[in-house]
Amino acid sequence: MLNINNLHAQVDDKDILKGINLNIAPGEVHVVMGPNGSGKSTLANLLAGRDGYTVSQGEVIYKGKDLLTIPTEERAWAGIFLAFQYPVEIPGVSNLQLLKAALNAKRRNNNLKELDAFEFLEMVRSKIDSVGMSEELLQRAVNVGFSGGEKKRNEILQMTILEPDLVILDETDSGLDIDALRIVGRSIEAMRDSQRAFLIVTHYQRMLDSIKPDYIHVLSDGYIVKTGGSELALELEERGYSWLGKGEAA
């Protein structure tokens, strides 16, 4: 589904990603861990289509197409979804407005009938409970005045409604209380199927209690310095990152 080959990226002439290789097949769950500032969010944002990065080498192929030339919104139509590490506050635009515009844009571009206001509300209502959000949050402006945990759940709500093929979660587990963590874990688990792939950025092994990944990658200073199975998380939890050394050596 996704093939990242030798990806090098810069911001303001500063090298951030220094040759990433990563292949994700449908149905797989990949976890990316690594120290602060190692480039995890940069990778996630770049895949979702944020501008401001220069790709100097390498390529990203998504569903057989050169992803990096596709405009941001079209990536979403093609099934890419990024849950933001820091969800953005948008005054004056209600959550419901955002969800409806997003869902219908995607449906329209995939030749599906758009949902009318009634159908849409039905559908949203059926999903908010599962992410433990109150209906009141739907009427409010996107993320404005939301608590840290509410913002993260809101990302998960968008994910369940948009039903993406490639789900990129950037530290969605950070800042969640124990119950919320369980809810988020459950929502992800419920979405998991043989066609959908996940790229999960996290710092904590506990997220992995509810989601058993196929692969864990360690990103350090712009390189993937180690890849292993789910047992690697436990080892990292115990030993930290320092024993892995720098990328060039790996």
Next chain:
Amino acid sequence: MILDAKTSDLNQIHSPGSPIKAKNSSVSNKIAAPKKPLAEKSELTKNSINNTSQSWFHRNLGTKRELPFRLPGQNLEWLQSCRKVAREHFIKYGFPQKGEESWKYTRTNLITKGEYSFPEPLSIKLDVEEIAHLIQVDKSEFRMVFVNGYFTPHLSSLMKVPRELTIKSLAEILDNRPELAEPYLARIVKTDRQGFCAINTTAMNDGAFIHIPANTKLTHPIHLLYLNYSQNKPIICQPRNLFVFDHNSEAMVVENHVSLSENSHFCNSVTEIDLGDGAKLNHQWVQNENPLALHISTLTAKQGADSQFTSNNFALGAALCRSDVDSKLEGEGAKCTINGFYLTDNNRHMDFHTRIDHFKPHCRSQELVKGILAQKSRGVFNGKLVVHPGANGTDASQKNANLLLSKEAEADSKPELEIFADDVKCAHGATVGQLDGDALFYLTSRGIAKKEAEQLLTMGFAQEVIDLIDHQPWQRWVRELIQKRLTHFLGAP
């Protein structure tokens, strides 16, 4: 729609002897003379103002004798003296001059160089259905429709006005019950060095007169709809409104200014408001005239103790729009809320000025003014707040935010605070920015196309002010109007 406008061209009415040309040329000579600061007007500049204003006056308003209609209340001495004083003020000071601080950002050349016809009452075949989109907002509203400044009964709806209330045309009041207007008319606004207000006062003709008696609460809004229609030569319309709210009365008034033709016209409206103790006025002003229109609006309120005045102003149309909303808090505990919103594109220019005078202790005032400026347009906000000696415990806040949709758009924001009292809270802030790149990425990453995302964000920016309209149908109407205009200049998604 069949409109048969009879306009009289005052230049033609003028006797050939009146030396318009000569005066004009002498003016240009004198303007070329050395510039002196306005504060110490030399005889020379005074003369040139004199001549310019004389000539404008003659060109566009004529003398009393030459007006194409009879001004109402001719036999009222007090009214005649108001007109006379205003006229003298205008002749003496003319229009706002270049160096004048409160007109620093706004040139009036478009208006002062213009030639206007004074419209006669239209012989008009316009029925209610043709303006349905403007009046079906709240079906139970009381409505006064003015065409080119003249009250037009057959388009209006005043049948169900309760007997104790007065909602009538000012002309009718001046002719039949002038005692209702006398204590207030031309006593709340100034004409001294207020050129636009002065010419309105000189030729005061028609407008809305609203009187709400004490302890009366009106549940339906009063809708004042001003339709401007100019055929060939631009017309000048000068609505003159007076709202008198006795103590503990309450009502909502919506003013809406629109164009019925594509041609330029000049609307110079003046509204005076007197709020008694404990009275509440919820006022909405929506100007969505055509892109060639010129619009000057002066509104001044005088507030008694514990009264509440809320004014939401939406300037969406016209090539040039200057609107002044002032309030004098003359009773303890009064509250004044002035909100504004302007939306412009092309080379259009919007100027929103407010002035709030806190004269008495424990009054509150708050202002939220937002502007969206596209292309080469320009938006100005000037908020003056004066806390007079003794107005202790004043609580005031003022916020102005501008969203620039292009690099060539310009926003000017100027708070002016003058505080001469103790224990005063005054918060103010101004911002100018572009669309938030992070927010744009957030929305597009959800599959919302860039254009639509820009629309959502821009509309979201406006939403905060729209939400302040405390009347659902009107709130919806204004939102749709703004949405439509935004779609027009951001392009349909």
